Amino acid sequence: MLAVTGAAAAVLALGGCGSSGETKAVPPAATGSLESLAAEVKCKPDMQTDADEIRQAICRNGDGKFILATFATDRGQREWINDAKDYGGYYLVGRKWVAVGDDGVVKALRGTLGGDVEMGTNHSSHSMHGG
Template sequence: MLTFTTACSGSEEDIGAAKGTPTAATVTAAPAAGVVAPAKVEVIAGLTGCTAKIRIDADELRQGVCHTQEADYLITTFPEERYKESWLEAAALYGGQYLVGSRWVVSAQPKMLSGFRPSLGGTIRQLGGAGPSAAPTAS
């Protein structure tokens, strides 16, 4: 476990936390995950039980798709938090629920998001949709 955590963390704080040393920053991660996000698409996919096929590998984001018997879902990671927030703003036009962590987002059916949360951590966010609205009624 220590080797995995150390390999995925980039700061002395993370390494100190892995050794049980108290640190100034407190990071909340899912107990089963054993890593502190941000993580790579491949790491998140592994924690959800799939091997992701990378479909976008750009400067602003990496995105992989997982195909399972239950459903298909997307895992998107970002090099900076601001890219994630921009992505979420754009996704809000379509609405839906997303599992959101530190520089990563999982797009899946709501029941799958709830199932992933214990192993990935993060927060389930409901984004608003911008679909057609009902016409005003005459009073």
């Protein structure tokens, strides 16, 4: 759970507005270690968590800053995503890996890594009520 909280805080810190870009063909979802996925998107991972069940790093490339995490199990990945989505953000999900960032970064990463995009809960509308 500690890793989820840290990742969620990092997602909030990444913030920013997404850009709407051209949609290109999505390649098959990439597989591999955190380092091999990072190499595919040309970033040097800054490791934050290196445990048996999750490896998580902050990455930055020409598209922006994002969190890249790999998981030992599909179930562990799904539990992490479900918990982290409460903090908002955009999630690019592959088999036992996830990249988290703003909309534009996730779309750009998807062009290289493939995967499916999932959106976190948008809490911005909650602050507008009663104002």
